[in-house]
Amino acid sequence: MISQTSEYALRAVVCLALSPEAPKTTADIAKVTKVPEYYLSKVMLALAKNEIVISQRGLHGGYLLAHEPENLSLLDVVNAVDPIKKLESCPLKLETHGTNLCALHKRINESISSVEGVFRETTVKTILTEPAKSKALIESN
């Protein structure tokens, strides 16, 4: 339901959250997240522009999370790279509908809201700490 770009951004943010003190280059993140580096570089720029990550220059430069994982929702990350948008007016441009959506387009908005809800309620910290057989981005022992 979310775009490839959004999924890659989520992987990148989780990667940075795994070692919050150590700046990571795009190449470092690409290796862990298995995202093609040229694609990831664009994702990282969007995350930096929207202040989800900080780009630290210098010899040991790289990206760092700009927020504590408990204060960063998955929705913040998704909306930084590929914002989830609801229908605001009739997609058919029916004059008498305008912003009064019909039942069909209301349902489509409900589905979008439901996705927003799942991602709004989940923080990056939850992804790191929730008990699960598999840990995000890491091979199990």
Next chain:
Amino acid sequence: MISQTSEYALRAVVCLALSPEAPKTTADIAKVTKVPEYYLSKVMLALAKNEIVISQRGLHGGYLLAHEPENLSLLDVVNAVDPIKKLESCPLKLETHGTNLCALHKRINESISSVEGVFRETTVKTILTEPAKSKALIESN
């Protein structure tokens, strides 16, 4: 959250449900739904192949709904043209994850399930009969 193709298919099915006795050509449906005819023709073929609509041949031929609107969910329509798919295994292909998804990919599946839920619980009849200021596909009086 759903594709353009799915949204067009939903419009087409609602269009057929508005006058269930009268077969409609692709051109008729395109006019009401405001979908480009060349695109709609592909959508209608997919709907026919998946038995959501019936293609009736002959002089007064056209498409008819293959089901009563109360027995047809929006999810049936969406899945006929662009099936909603959940992640079944780790998108990073981590060997030790396999089908044991991590918390991140579980959340992505939850978001997909939530969309499925909205469309599964809504029938085409509901779209036609739910009180609303705007009726699907029709200019208000």
